[in-house]
Amino acid sequence: MAVTTATIQPDAPYERVGVPTLGFRNYWYPVLAARRLGRRPRAITIMGEQIVLFRDRGKIHALEDRCPHRGVRLSAGACKFPGSGTISCAYHGWTFRGADGSLAAALMEGPNAPIVRKIRVQPYAVTERAGLIWLFVGDMDAVPLEDDLPDWIHDRDRFFQITYAVDYRCNWRAIVDNWTNDHHAAFVHGYSPELIFQPHLPFAQTLEPQVLADGGGMKFPGRDGMRSAEFPELGRYPRRTWHRFMKPTGRGASRDLLSEKARDIYKMKDPYQTRLPGLILIGRPHGEYTLVQWAVPLDAGTTRLFNINCFRRHGWLRGLYDRMHYALWRRWVHDVVFSGQDKRILEQLIPGEERLSRTDIGVIAWRKFAGGNARKRDEGATRLRAAGD
Amino acid sequence: MAVTTATIQPDAPYERVGVPTLGFRNYWYPVLAARRLGRRPRAITIMGEQIVLFRDRGKIHALEDRCPHRGVRLSAGACKFPGSGTISCAYHGWTFRGADGSLAAALMEGPNAPIVRKIRVQPYAVTERAGLIWLFVGDMDAVPLEDDLPDWIHDRDRFFQITYAVDYRCNWRAIVDNWTNDHHAAFVHGYSPELIFQPHLPFAQTLEPQVLADGGGMKFPGRDGMRSAEFPELGRYPRRTWHRFMKPTGRGASRDLLSEKARDIYKMKDPYQTRLPGLILIGRPHGEYTLVQWAVPLDAGTTRLFNINCFRRHGWLRGLYDRMHYALWRRWVHDVVFSGQDKRILEQLIPGEERLSRTDIGVIAWRKFAGGNARKRDEGATRLRAAGD
């Protein structure tokens, strides 16, 4: 019998283990390149919530994007009183403090209107770091930004970052599942320009998912496996090509290596870390470069992927080289082409029931870990102002 | 806690007082510029109903836009028998009388087919006046057009009209709420080119909504109030500008004036009238010019706003001047720019719960008045043909 829609419950595989459609709340997320927020307020949607970002004398604020008076989006308004940290609704000038969402004035009622003390919109903890605007969406006071940021984004003295963002037309969970060493890489990226002179990535490995020592994520080391096999009825996979006879170097050779240098510099025991709420750290053993990919749920069917390329500071000349190398080569070869191979597939995914198998041990372990260990609301706390900045 | 969709009931503030999503039935509404209906029938949607308009030898008819035979839109058909006042369905030539919607012939069955006496589509009272097509949508016989038309649209001997129509992507109720002296004007239009050399409009007035003497609408006079104020923590609003030191003239000065001349010419005691089913009359004290704005619900999220500019006839030279003045200046400065300031905001409105306050006394009074006083179906009458023309 043919598949019928009735048998498909798109969220079923995730709901069983508590991984929500719109993302884990109570975490900091990157939401926008800081340079894209100028003098005009800007509407964003994150985790299904509509939020206005505005910048007054450099400082960024984030509020719920609806004036409670007559319902107009605050993002249609403006900062009418520069320096006061407020935004005024475009309709009747209700003016809200960015700091806590409280109403500073209902302009058209004149000063000291009684309504002022009774009104508040939802504020969001927001801050700027590494050229990005970071937002805390949740049901509790914001945690310190440092709790959620890897050192090489947080530590501005030792690292600088270049970010490339792209929107995926899929749910965020499909992207994070893709980061659990589910063996898609050997297949999807087998002929990627980035890996073409490296040995084919291994597959059919035995996976041993482990929770990271800090409890904030998992690693998915694999052992054994094969780089080529003969399949009955089909033949050999992958097909031999001239460029596969090169000496193994690079990622293919280094996948399981944990160099001393990397540990020293990054304090990162594990070069591949998939972390809550939904990001992956991809380290390089030589320790000069790290890629952080962050999947940010905008709505149920759209995810913004931030590729945050982190470089170690080595003086201006090396910095210049790193920037040019990224601009001329790495952005194209990884952020566009390599990640584009994943994007194409993830956008063709029809959510529903799955038939998971041995290569999905990482997927299964991750979902269970994430659903069970994501930060929960501090039930005792009431939501006030976050300590983001 | 953040706003959740569950707490938002978009229609709630209106349903409580009986103001319907698709507009008040049993009124005449303008629906189209008459010059836009030529030889081809034309489909329109008004108050969610799909209607075909057609013109046969000058006379306009309006019927339900679906042939009951096999369901094809009558607007795909044509007037096959000019002069008969009928429209023929494009599929099998079922031919309906525009006058009452009855079936005149089922062409492909030959003359005198038995089905003819059994079929009728819904007719609508329709007529042409002031360059516009007017339609009566309701559950009762149409009232005389004059009952619903202000004199300066109705009285062709003394006034002529120029109309500018624009579709708003919002519900009609938001537009009419905007006409209740809710003090948005002083904020939204404060720097409008139309008012730039006038004093800032007053705000924080004490509002005294009153039902008009004829019972067909309300006026919202305000008294006292201020034109500028110092707000704690924020500073002065509005900021002083050089052009505000001009001597008060024009609308700013005249808002509360009721000149004898206006009363004489217009028989209009009140220069601002918000009337059922959803229009505003904006008179000028000198009595030469009046703007009627009419909010016509097309569907729940689209409203057609007719700006009907009415001029007193003073001979051809003055008429020419008025037309040129409108074409070169007033259309741009008011119908495009000034109204555009409202349009931009109303299209950014997210319907739902509100927190009404002192400046919304007019809004509250209007909704209650409109819900309670809109024309009701004459329960004893059956719907036949309207007396529109």
Next chain:
Amino acid sequence: MAVTTATIQPDAPYERVGVPTLGFRNYWYPVLAARRLGRRPRAITIMGEQIVLFRDRGKIHALEDRCPHRGVRLSAGACKFPGSGTISCAYHGWTFRGADGSLAAALMEGPNAPIVRKIRVQPYAVTERAGLIWLFVGDMDAVPLEDDLPDWIHDRDRFFQITYAVDYRCNWRAIVDNWTNDHHAAFVHGYSPELIFQPHLPFAQTLEPQVLADGGGMKFPGRDGMRSAEFPELGRYPRRTWHRFMKPTGRGASRDLLSEKARDIYKMKDPYQTRLPGLILIGRPHGEYTLVQWAVPLDAGTTRLFNINCFRRHGWLRGLYDRMHYALWRRWVHDVVFSGQDKRILEQLIPGEERLSRTDIGVIAWRKFAGGNARKRDEGATRLRAAGD
């Protein structure tokens, strides 16, 4: 009272007699021009089902378009093992046999993975004929293609075909209803260039719908009727035109003729046959040319109409003439203009209640016949592999 949406049940007239929204299952349907399926798999939707078509070394296969592993569309994949008749999912290389939908390998798990024996996707019987790809969508084993194909498509030795396909934005049932001699032709096509020098088609005929001798469809002969009439209040229809004084020839004259020659060549007693699951055969008495129009439901609101023009083989010179005549004249005059007149109307049809009448005797008879006689699932059989090719 005006029509309200509550009274409209779009499917009501069809549901009563068992004619399904998405088409009759268990028939062969044309789905795509064969030349449009190249080396890349292709996604199609037919009868609401999403299917991947792929071609390996010439042979075409069709499978359900979703990999059961992680849900990615198989149409995003590729034939990684040419000659094996398989398609590999783009994500992890799960490789399915086109022949029966069974899993041949889960590449990334290595050879002989245990999951292989447990997985199958829905296969569809598919084959190529007359330049078209034919698909059997159903709940039973496919019948032989010949059972569903008219001879002049099936018999490649005696006929060749030229196909022109176009998508209609309407339900398939409206198109087939249009083929029941419901007298629309005399009205809709009255001034079609194809018929302009022929007498006006007759209308107001007495219809005598009959089931075809082979039980696979119906014919709708009419007798008597008129070519012109005087309608009270309206006048004469159709209006006289100079070109109507020509001697009756062509379709108008031949509608009820059954020439001996046609019977001999086509073994077709009836030049107009409306057949299950939803096609019409339009023969010409001289027997050289036949048009098959096939309405293929893609989804509830989209239908692909295949115009399969079938020509008798008479050697290369006559074949060349037929192709040029089609390319230069007949495609335009019939497939584009004549059928376009129907298309324009059918796309303006609002499904719902109908008021059927005498001219709809064919419509009523067809729906009842089709709902009652369409091929039913062979309840005893389990769906395996079809015998399509």
